[in-house]
Amino acid sequence: MSQPGIPASGGSSTGLQAQNGAASASGSPYTNGPVQNALMSSQVSVSQGYNSQLPGSYPHLIPAKTLNPVSGQSNSGGSQTVSPLSNYQGPGQALYGPPVASHPVTPSLRSGPSPQMPLPTSQNPAATPMPSGSFLPGASVSSPSNWQYNYLSQTNHCPRASSQPTMTGNTNLMSPQYVSSGDSSLQNNIIKSGIISNTNNGSMVVHNNYDEIEGGGFLATSQPTTKNPTMSRSVGYSYPSLPPGYQNTAPPSTTGAGLPPSSLNYPSGPQAFTQTPLGANHLTSSMSGLSLHPEGLRVINLLQERNMLPSTPLQPPVPNLHEDIQKLNCNPELFRCTLTSIPQTQALLNKAKLPLGLLLHPFKDLVQLPVVTSSTIVRCRSCRTYINPFVSFLDQRRWKCNLCYRVNDVPEEFMYNPLTRVYGEPHRRPEVQNATIEFMAPSEYMLRPPQPPVYLFVFDVSHNAIETGYLNSVCQSLLDNLDLLPGNTRTKIGFITFDSTIHFYSLQEGLSQPQMLIVSDIEDVFIPMPENLLVNLNESKELVQDLLKTLPQMFTKTLETQSALGPALQAAFKLMSPTGGRMSVFQTQLPTLGVGALKPREEPNQRSSAKEIHLTPSTDFYKKLALDCSGQQVAVDLFLLSGQYSDLASLGCISRYSAGSVYYYPSYHHQHNPVQVQKLEKELQRYLTRKIGFEAVMRIRCTKGLSIHTFHGNFFVRSTDLLSLPNVNPDAGYAVQMSVEESLTDTQLVSFQSALLYTSSKGERRIRVHTLCLPVVSTLNEVFLGADVQAISGLLANMAVDRSVTASLSDARDALVNAVIDSLSAYRSSALSNQQPGLMVPFSLRLFPLFVLALLKQKSFQTGTNARLDERIFAMCQVKNQPLVYLMLTTHPSLYRVDNLSDEGAISINDRTIPQPRILQLSVEKLSRDGAFLMDAGSVLMLWVGRNCGQNFLSQVLGVENYALIPQTMTDLPELDTPESARTIAFISWLREQRPFYPILYVIRDESPMKANFLQNMVEDRTESALSYYEFLLHIQQQVNK
């Protein structure tokens, strides 16, 4: 840790700093630049989407403890003091401040001329890629290029009012229509009465932004809190176990309302209360009787037992919880934590040198999802947590929040269980029986009537675009799926095309054919007859179909090569602003005209370099526009189909900050690249028909004492911790980093809850809630035992993308390696009782070095190759936006031998027998020329057929007489009437069914060009620029044993 102390606001040169300065100068009791910087820092990081903050490196810049005086002292006042800043997002400043560089806020986070920037060996190999040099951190093990996860300080002098960074964001600079009056006291009143209205006073309140609707945090209900916190204890202990009938105004209620939201004296564990036999009494079950599988307790010398890869897909660890609790827990596919045993202090977490964070897939398609329609959504009055399986019922009438420990009343309505039709068993309600649940939201959860589904398509029709032939595919796909677009009778649709000018299409009902309107002034685009451009799909369906049929032919003769993408996006934004919705943009080249025009900046001869590559946007135009879109509930999905450099680093911002997605089809061509054509077609089908949520927000809450500080994914952070998602789709993943802010010693269990409020395509306002419960542990060994190596690797990958962008690629690579070295060193020195030679790892982390090595060889972070810049950027987008399971498959694919599939060990699903071949190590040693091997890399399946592959497989599965007859491009297997064919197809179909998109299958001959892609994934092997797995282990061992 070699960071020199740097004044907190030292490097800031922006609007944010101005605010800091002002606050300090005013002599406000809460001045302290540090406080605001802490806020600023975390927001900045958050708001960057690809956030630029690497907290670990600048602990001194983020003295989060200083938050405490603010929120602790002021119960009512604290929130106001904090809120103006907490609402002021990094990107906002980019909007309202003077024009700034592509990463305007980064400098304020960095402590001047980069004390953290290592000048390690890794800088050199850039020029001369060497096997070792590319990531060896040189002699300095504790090189600055690691992540110190301990970015929050340990001491807490004051009670903290919140387990989250800051709360009560009321104003929203980004979306003017929701901007509140600015009178913060008024805002607080609104929050108080508004949110509580559903349980208490029922008064209808106009909400002025989503923060209030979803519910702020602890401060949202803060009231003058002179009451003695110890009262709460007496409440807990002495209240009669079965109070008289439901009284909303009973003393406990008022007492509760007056309690400070948090207090150190407050008994913090569910166990502190003697519970009635009612309800979630299973929570009192002690942690005894827990047992780990003996295998999990093994210590492994990786140098001796290198092959630890299980032969079946790696399962996430099961939290060490009593089975009664665990069986209610959230599915790890939706919500998981890097550490399934939470260290009770930050000091303990620091010792483990492992990152603490959550990985979410909140809107995943679910087969079973309980949906509750009830006029009362029961939530904690203090922290707004939704009632969940891990709360405790003190008696029939009161439940205690598992996040802030506030005692709440059980509303009358909740006493009735609609499932069993029994009165008096609130603990059996579906809300308390399901960790994943969806609520139909009443009107309090709406800012405006739910928006209609709105789909706008923006097509590049320049010469280049028409040449690729993509417009045919896309229009055909739209025609095929038009009736499957999620929506209702209110669905609206519209189209814009552009080259050097912008073309609108009037689809007004009653027209005999679509009318094209050309706007050639791209400097100041105006929208001709806006009411006829976005039309009701049902009413104008024939016109829409007409247009889709004629569009591909309309531009076949075009000679226009220019691309005015920026102005077209501006026009599209204007058109959608009144409603919000989804904008799908298809672009095939570097934009050349008007705002947002870009210049080529890729230098092919620097591709192999780990530095000096352009990972940051060259203009902030796309980011600013994305923020405008976000404010108007518009998400932008970008389909980039380009054979040439198109500066995805800049273009991608349009999706990143508006909660959209990026799709990339390098070298798309309708004739020359049939595989890409098929890929686009399959992906469009999924894209057009999958579930969609509009005008969404997501908040993640955690038990008091834990703190969320950095978010990863595509979104904009509206107010500190409220993610704005104009669209949410079922294929998007998110990650957050956390720290332990207050000791959890009095707690045995902690919980995490994500709440996603959205408008369905049917116009319903819904809230999807996931709650995860984990044990708290006090020893380093337990922390290691519960480590989830996939989640850890996934979170590190997200952090490494940020590091690549804010520092350099080589810095990110060093940090990845150091993450392994640091944690295994910590394990060796502090958790391992008898020191042995070798590389000793806990069973839970046996694959950690392998996964990190795989990350280093992943497209995002690899060096010494000719990875194109846009491909690298796209891989980074994927890291940020993919759910963990796909990220891991992309990073470390599964390899199977498939020329000898048998029914041994096969599973049976719906009368289909599905073979289960073993997963093999990713090494050419595992291949043989007489076999055929399938590699599942998530979005792509590769079937490599060896030159001497048995005749049986060739004829019975591939349907060819001999090896030479395997087609050069073969992307599907023929369905032959042979058991071999049936087995192979069953297995491949089964792999495909497990994901919502359709991975293309490539059949690869020994001499086909795709073979290089296949071999590139052999992460255990040495390449000219990267170590083999064994060499990597030796390197790690050397560093660990130093």
Ligand SMILES: [Zn+2]
């Ligand atoms: Zn609570």
